[in-house]
Amino acid sequence: DIQMTQSPSSLSASIGDRVTITCRASQSISSYLHWYQQKPGKAPKLLIYAASRLQSGVPSRFSGSGSGTDFTLTISSLQPEDFATYYCQQSYSTPCSFGQGTKLDIK
Amino acid sequence: EVQLVESGGGLVQPGGSLRLSCAASGFMFTSYAMHWVRQAPGRGLEYVSAISSDGGRTYYADSVKGRFTISRDNSKNTLYLQVGSLRAEDMAVYYCARGVTVSYAMDVWGQGTTVTVSS
Numbered sequence: 683d684i685q686m687t688q689s690p691s692s693l694s695a696s697i698g699d700r701v702t703i704t705c706r707a708s709q710s711i712s713s714y715l716h717w718y719q720q721k722p723g724k725a726p727k728l729l730i731y732a733a734s735r736l737q738s739g740v741p742s743r744f745s746g747s748g749s750g751t752d753f754t755l756t757i758s759s760l761q762p763e764d765f766a767t768y769y770c771q772q773s774y775s776t777p778c779s780f781g782q783g784t785k786l787d788i789k
Numbered sequence: 790e791v792q793l794v795e796s797g798g799g800l801v802q803p804g805g806s807l808r809l810s811c812a813a814s815g816f817m818f819t820s821y822a823m824h825w826v827r828q829a830p831g832r833g834l835e836y837v838s839a840i841s842s843d844g845g846r847t848y849y850a851d852s853v854k855g856r857f858t859i860s861r862d863n864s865k866n867t868l869y870l871q872v873g874s875l876r877a878e879d880m881a882v883y884y885c886a887r888g889v890t891v892s893y894a895m896d897v898w899g900q901g902t903t904v905t906v907s908s
Contacts, residue, residue, distance in 0.1 A: 699862075713894065716892070716895075718834075718895075725884055725898035726826075726834065726846075726884070726898055726903055727898070728894055731889060731896070732892040771834075771836075771894070773893035776848040777848060778824075778836045778839070780834040783833040
């Protein structure tokens, strides 16, 4: 099975900051990498699919990059509503797998 | 409006079983693969199972293989997860999600249904 490792596990940042979260796969997954945002008590929300494609309705301050084993999610200028937990997920092979999550909170 | 609504969760004793349901509306259910993902209290997301659009192919995480069964009734636009031989570590919020064609991301999620395993 493919293991997904996110870093950091937690991150404190301020409004307006540029933030980058990294996800690494244990083997190549091409571009079958997706990013989700989850707020407490809510279902996850798809932000980025296929490594770099912005899901409809998601603000353009979110972007994704990478292919193979190394991927990044960048938030260009943090807004108050962005404080949440972020997960990467691979769909290259079954079973699909998620990273352990990155909790982003206010500094 | 595209929507997924889960139901069927509850309190069950260790070793017991439940059937979770996920009612889909607002889109052509028969065109999409569907997934179940769970989240134990205070933990991250864990992939559980998937089923192809026609129900012909199913996939399971090793942790649930042989105990859980995914199925769908395309005539009722409903996804199911039969969960059995339940253990304390199965206690979680169970989400159903729609699978995006080609990329296999999950673009629509339900609100979740909670399974509590306790004697």
